[in-house]
Amino acid sequence: xxxxxxxxxxxxxxxxxxxxxxxxxxxxxxxxxxxxxxxxxxxxxxxxxxxxxxxxxxxxxxxxxxxxxxxxxxxxxxxxxxxxxxxxxxxxxxxxxxxxxxxxxxxxxxxxxxxxxxxxxxxxxxxxxxxxxxxxxxxxxxxxxxxxxxxxxxxxxxxxxxxxxxxxxxxxxxxxxxxxxxxxxxxxxxxxxxxxxxxxxxxxxxxxxxxxxxxxxxxxxxxxxxxxxxxxxxxxxxxxxxxxxxxxxxxxxxxxxxxxxxxxxxxxxxxxxxxxxxxxxxxxxxxxxxxxxxxxxxxxxxxxxxxxxxxxxxxxxxxxxxxxxxxxxxxxxxxxxxxxxxxxxxxxxxxxxxxxxxxxxxxxxxxxxxxxxxxxxxxxxxxxxxxxxxxxxxxxxxxxxxxxxxxxxxxxxxxxxxxxxxxxxxxxxxxxxxxxxxxxxxxxxxxxxxxxxxxxxxxxxxxxxxxxxxxxxxxxxxxxxxxxxxxxxxxxxxxxxxxxxxxxxxxxxxxxxxxxxxxxxxxxxxxxxxxxxxxxxxxxxxxxxxxxxxxxxxxxxxxxxxxxxxxxxxxxxxxxxxxxxxxxxxxxxxxxxxxxxxxxxxxxxxxxxxxxxxxxxxxxxxxxxxxxxxxxxxxxxxxxxxxxxxxxxxxxxxxxxxxxxxxxxxxxxxxxxxxxxxxxxxxxxxxxxxxxxxxxxxxxxxxxxxxxxxxxxxxxxxxxxxxxxxxxxxxxxxxxxxxxxxxxxxxxxxxxxxxxxxxxxxxxxxxxxxxxxxxxxxxxxxxxxxxxxxxxxxxxxxxxxxxxxxxxxxxxxxxxxxxxxxxxxxxxxxxxxxxxxxxxxxxxxxxxxxxxxxxxxxxxxxxxxxxxxxxxxxxxxxxxxxxxxxxxxxxxxxxxxxxxxxxxxxxxxxxxxxxxxxxxxxxxxxxxxxxxxxxxxxxxxxx
Numbered sequence: 001x002x003x004x005x006x007x008x009x010x011x012x013x014x015x016x017x018x019x020x021x022x023x024x025x026x027x028x029x030x031x032x033x034x035x036x037x038x039x040x041x042x043x044x045x046x047x048x049x050x051x052x053x054x055x056x057x058x059x060x061x062x063x064x065x066x067x068x069x070x071x072x073x074x075x076x077x078x079x080x081x082x083x084x085x086x087x088x089x090x091x092x093x094x095x096x097x098x099x100x101x102x103x104x105x106x107x108x109x110x111x112x113x114x115x116x117x118x119x120x121x122x123x124x125x126x127x128x129x130x131x132x133x134x135x136x137x138x139x140x141x142x143x144x145x146x147x148x149x150x151x152x153x154x155x156x157x158x159x160x161x162x163x164x165x166x167x168x169x170x171x172x173x174x175x176x177x178x179x180x181x182x183x184x185x186x187x188x189x190x191x192x193x194x195x196x197x198x199x200x201x202x203x204x205x206x207x208x209x210x211x212x213x214x215x216x217x218x219x220x221x222x223x224x225x226x227x228x229x230x231x232x233x234x235x236x237x238x239x240x241x242x243x244x245x246x247x248x249x250x251x252x253x254x255x256x257x258x259x260x261x262x263x264x265x266x267x268x269x270x271x272x273x274x275x276x277x278x279x280x281x282x283x284x285x286x287x288x289x290x291x292x293x294x295x296x297x298x299x300x301x302x303x304x305x306x307x308x309x310x311x312x313x314x315x316x317x318x319x320x321x322x323x324x325x326x327x328x329x330x331x332x333x334x335x336x337x338x339x340x341x342x343x344x345x346x347x348x349x350x351x352x353x354x355x356x357x358x359x360x361x362x363x364x365x366x367x368x369x370x371x372x373x374x375x376x377x378x379x380x381x382x383x384x385x386x387x388x389x390x391x392x393x394x395x396x397x398x399x400x401x402x403x404x405x406x407x408x409x410x411x412x413x414x415x416x417x418x419x420x421x422x423x424x425x426x427x428x429x430x431x432x433x434x435x436x437x438x439x440x441x442x443x444x445x446x447x448x449x450x451x452x453x454x455x456x457x458x459x460x461x462x463x464x465x466x467x468x469x470x471x472x473x474x475x476x477x478x479x480x481x482x483x484x485x486x487x488x489x490x491x492x493x494x495x496x497x498x499x500x501x502x503x504x505x506x507x508x509x510x511x512x513x514x515x516x517x518x519x520x521x522x523x524x525x526x527x528x529x530x531x532x533x534x535x536x537x538x539x540x541x542x543x544x545x546x547x548x549x550x551x552x553x554x555x556x557x558x559x560x561x562x563x564x565x566x567x568x569x570x571x572x573x574x575x576x577x578x579x580x581x582x583x584x585x586x587x588x589x590x591x592x593x594x595x596x597x598x599x600x601x602x603x604x605x606x607x608x609x610x611x612x613x614x615x616x617x618x619x620x621x622x623x624x625x626x627x628x629x630x631x632x633x634x635x636x637x638x639x640x641x642x643x644x645x646x647x648x649x650x651x652x653x654x655x656x657x658x659x660x661x662x663x664x665x666x667x668x669x670x671x672x673x674x675x676x677x678x679x680x681x682x683x684x685x686x687x688x689x690x691x692x693x694x695x696x697x698x699x700x701x702x703x704x705x706x707x708x709x710x711x712x713x714x715x716x717x718x719x720x721x722x723x724x725x726x727x728x729x730x731x732x733x734x735x736x737x738x739x740x741x742x743x744x745x746x747x748x749x750x751x752x753x754x755x756x757x758x759x760x761x762x763x764x765x766x767x768x769x770x771x772x773x774x775x776x777x778x779x780x781x782x783x784x785x786x787x788x789x790x791x792x793x794x795x796x797x798x799x800x801x802x803x804x805x806x807x808x809x810x811x812x813x814x815x816x817x818x819x820x821x822x823x824x825x826x827x828x829x830x831x832x833x834x835x836x837x838x839x840x841x842x843x844x845x846x847x848x849x850x851x852x853x854x855x856x857x858x859x860x861x862x863x864x865x866x867x868x869x870x871x872x873x874x875x876x877x878x879x880x881x882x883x884x885x886x887x888x889x890x891x892x893x894x895x896x897x898x899x900x901x902x903x904x905x906x907x908x909x910x911x912x913x914x915x916x917x918x919x920x921x922x923x924x925x926x927x928x929x930x931x932x933x934x935x936x937x938x939x940x941x942x943x
Contacts, residue, residue: 003098005051013039013048014062017075040083047095049080053118054102056109070111077106077117081124100125100134107144107159115155119163123170131174131184138167138184142191145203154200161195161206168210176219185214185221193225196232201241208236208247215254223259230255230262237273242283249277249289256296260303267303271310275317284325284409291321291412298419308424315420315431321413322457323450324487328410332487337530343572414457421461429462440476445485452480452488456495463502470502474515478522486531493526493534497541504549520545520556524563527582532575539567539578546585553586554593560586561603568606573620576610580623583607584630594634604642607631611646616653617677625650625680629687639691647688647700650681654711657681675720682715682726686733694738701734701741709745716752721769724756725776732780739787746788750795753777753784757802759809774806775816782823786861789830796827796834803827804838807845814849821849825862828869835865836872843870844880847887855894860904863891867907874914881915882928888912889933892940912941 016039019025019032039045052059053076059069080099103125106118126134144152144160152160168175168188176185188210195207211229214222222229229251236248252270255263263270270293277290294314297303307314324332421428432454439451455473458466466473480492496519503516523545526538546553553560564586567579583603587594594600607628614620628646632639660673689697701708712734715727731749734742742749755761756777762770781799785792792799806812806820824846828835835842846866853859870877870884877884888908916922926934926943937943 003047003095005048010048010051011062013045014052014059014064014072017052017072017079018064018068021071021075036079040079040086043087043092043095046080046083046087046099049076049083050099050102050121052076053080053114053121054106054109056111056114070113073114074117077114077121081117081121084121084124084128087128096129100137104140107163108153108156109159110155112155112158115159116162119159119166122163123166126167127170131171131177132179138164138188141167142188142195145207146191146195146198157198157200158202158206161203161210164192165206165210165213168213172213172217176214176217176221183221185219186224189214189221189225190228193228193232196236201239201244204236204239205241205243205247208232208244208251212247212250212254215251215258218258226259226262242280242286245277246283246286246289249274249286249293253289253293253296256293256300256303260300263297264303264306267306268310271307271313275313278317278321278409287321288407288409288412291318291409291416294318294416295412295419298416298423304420304423307420308427311420311424311427311431315417315428316435318413318417318420319432319435319450319454321409322417322453324410324446328408329446336486338532339528339530339535339570339572341532341572343532343574410453414453417454417457418461421458423461425461426465429458429465432458432462445483445488448480448483449485449488449491452477452491452495456491456498459495459498466499467502470499471515474499474503474519478518481522481526486529486534489526489529489531489534490537493523493537493541496523497544500541500545501548504545504552516549520549520553524560527563527567528570532572535567535571535575536578539575539582543578543582543585546582546589550589551591551593554590557586557590557593557596557599558602561599565602565606568610576620577623580627584627587627587630587634591634592636594631595636595638597638600635600638603631608642616649616656621653622676622680625684629680629684632684632687632691636691637693637696639688640696643688643692643696643700647685647704650685651704651706651708651711653677653681654715655706658711658714675718675723678715678718678720678723679726682723682730686726686730689730689733689737697738698741701738709742709749713745713748713752716749716756721766721773724773725769728753728756728773728776728780732776732783735780735783735787742784743788746784746791750784753781754795754798754802757781757799757806759805759812771813771816775813775819778803778806778816778819778823782819782826782858782861785823785827785831786829792827792831793834796831799827800824800835800838800842804842807842807849817849818853821846822853822858822862825850825865826858828865829861830865832865832868832872835869836876839869839873840876840879843877844883847880847883851887851890863887864904864907867904867911870911871907871914874911874918885912885915885926885929885937886933888941889929889936892936909941912937912943916943
């Protein structure tokens with residue numbers, strides 16, 4: 001007999017689901033949420049939830065209104081999904097069959113919201129049990145969506161296809177796996193193509209969205225059907241449904257990355273099509289999807305040139321789309337003089353520590369990747385994965401965050417114009433110029449604002465073409481800083497920031513006075529605009545100007561810092577973050593010029609006053625600590641009056657964070673603390689230790705409570721890559737600056753350091769960050785070796801094996817390899833006898849890797865250690881002796897450098913003369929070298 005619910009538990013559960021949604025009685029809401037959480041542990045709960053989801057009329061019999069019934073059923077669906085996700089055991093088969101049948105029946109519900117939630121539950125069941133766990137599901141959904149029986153209602157077709165779309169999105173990898181010689185996707189794609197011919201526009205849209213799910217995977221099943229997909233896209237291109245055309249746009253945009261060769265032959269027609277779709281005023285989402293095509297093509301090196309003949313069509317539509325629409329204008333009308341208003345909690349964005357550049361003992365380049373702007377391109381509905389038990393997604397009336405934070409048609413068009421300008425340069429500006437001429441002085445502020453946005457967007461790509469216009473353009477932009485519209489002042493700050501490089505590099509003093517100084521002063525003044533968003537834009541633009549002007553700002557530090565101090569006195573919490581960035585960028589680029597007593601007396605009280613207001617657990621502490629790191633580095637020993645309380649607070653924050661982390665490990669109910677508290681504190685400690693003289697830095701470490709190096713040891717073993725990266729940077733800085741304090745702790749620290757050098761410890765997917773940790777560990781190892789001297793003896797063998805594993809692995813980045821060979825060479829300065837036995841093993845990769853490294857003190861130390869190792873075992877060099885002689889010649893060519901060490905030169909001399917005595921036919925051997933190298937060796941080393 002099929003399972004049947006008992007009426008009392010059913011009524012009780014319905015009551016909890018209803019109360020959990022109630023905003024009127026918070027106590028009842030909390031209690032209901034708690035009870036729903038407890039109910040998840042019972043297998044029968046899923047049956048009850050499925051029953052409630054699929055039985056709308058029953059809930060009205062229980063006294064619920066129609067609207068309450070929909071909310072309770074939706075809540076049941078969410079809780080059912082979360083219950084299935086959390087249940088660790090396999091459901092009894094009768095219960096599973098029962099749940100499946102009910103959620104399938106809910107796909108026929110007349111309410112679209114219930115159908116959508118039922119699809120989410122079905123997808124979760126598939127994720128939990130696997131594709132083969134419900135083998136009849138996909139054929140049944142496809143049959144329903146395709147109306148194979150001929151009598152399926154439109155609502156059921158939509159429900160089935162919506163569920164299918166969710167399954168495709170959530171299970172795209174498993175659908176493309178091989179099961180007994182067959183991939184489900186090979187069957188699904190042709191069926192989905194057939195369903196795109198449905199007379200129901202929602203079904204067509206869901207079917208095409210499902211296909212789009214698989215295009216980025218470059219699945220063989222998709223590629224095999226690519227011609228058929230292209231044919232359907234061209235057929236659907238003029239579909240009357242905006243939703244279908246949105247998915248057509250997304251399909252072509254994805255194909256740009258996957259198969260640009262399929263897109264390129266049709267570029268002329270596609271340009272006409274996407275221009276037309278972007279001009280669709282009735283559907284801004286469709287226009288946005290169309291605009292993203294230009295952005296994607298513009299970033300594709302193969303396809304971008306094919307847009308050249310069509311710039312006259314593309315650029316104007318991008319410019320048109322950069323004007324605020326009426327809805328945005330209504331939202332912006334609230335922007336006024338709000339500088340004195342306190343920020344709301346929702347105005348404050350989460351803050352994170354900035355990832356630091358790994359320490360380099362070389363000129364190796366660290367690979368960095370910029371994060372492209374992410375845009376919502378998925379055709380699938382919002383999921384409810386993150387909702388708590390009993391919660392239901394509430395409508396936000398279309399407002400998905402503040403206007404400046406939303407990805408929209410305007411931003412996408414500006415980004416596309418930027419990308420095209422970077423490729424086509426003057427050709428884009430030639431099309432843009434008439435628009436600028438017409439709109440820069442337009443009586444409507446929205447047109448003026450869009451024109452300024454366009455000027456800023458083409459700055460990087462069209463600088464050469466724009467430059468002749470800048471003497472007239474910059475003064476006009478400066479005048480717009482006083483426009484009555486805050487949005488126009490905001491965008492003008494941004495645009496001026498984009499041209500700050502031009503102004504910063506003017507050589508003629510009169511030109512700098514005419515353009516650079518007014519630009520700097522104008523942006524600086526707007527940092528105290530009466531509108532907070534303009535303040536933020538001005539501060540961001542000024543930080544940009546600081547990056548471009550660098551030391552050129554030194555003469556202006558006085559008025560700049562005075563304005564910063566005024567900002568410290570007036571800014572609310574949100575803008576304080578960008579102010580920290582301005583201060584640290586100035587400190588980074590003018591450096592010791594900031595260490596004038598007058599500037600210190602102006603700036604530091606303002607920072608310390610803010611420092612005293614910010615709590616240890618505030619997110620504002622992250623940018624504040626980062627800012628102080630740069631300031632300490634710039635001030636050097638002049639930071640000493642502020643160092644004691646700052647150092648002590650960093651120690652306290654680290655100690656608190658470590659204790660909280662240990663408590664959270666032992667108590668799963670406690671949240672783990674953010675690692676950024678550790679990272680920013682460790683980085684500031686590094687900056688202070690580097691800034692102060694040896695005596696002052698040593699005193700800070702010696703008087704630290706808890707003990708400094710005990711805390712550092714814990715941080716060196718932290719599971720977070722970011723924490724360990726900062727920890728090993730601090731370890732190396734201690735070796736360089738306060739070695740006497742570090743030395744007693746080396747027996748505890750070096751074994752942990754050795755373990756970190758093991759490539760097998762790279763954690764999971766974050767390989768790039770893991771290499772940055774190893775990079776810093778190599779660097780600190782070399783610094784310790786140079787100071788510990790022969791005391792490294794007990795560790796040499798283990799360290800050597802780790803470093804050999806690094807330099808022998810082709811997957812290791814160049815910068816890490818370079819730091820590893822430098823650490824290895826520095827180890828040989830005082831421990832060459834131990835390394836000599838391994839010379840034949842590491843000599844060749846050592847010479848290969850160190851060759852391109854810049855001639856620094858670290859490189860000289862490394863070669864000195866290598867030479868001493870060669871001197872102890874010269875026969876081991878047989879396999880790479882010519883390479884060694886080439887390296888010796890390269891050293892001789894740089895021997896006049898101030899980095900040259902006398903002992904290094906003598907070590908080369910001894911080894912080369914020694915080889916002259918060992919090699920019977922030395923002159924013929926020498927002639928194997930390039931003549932330039934051979935002659936340099938003869939002259940420099942008397943060979």
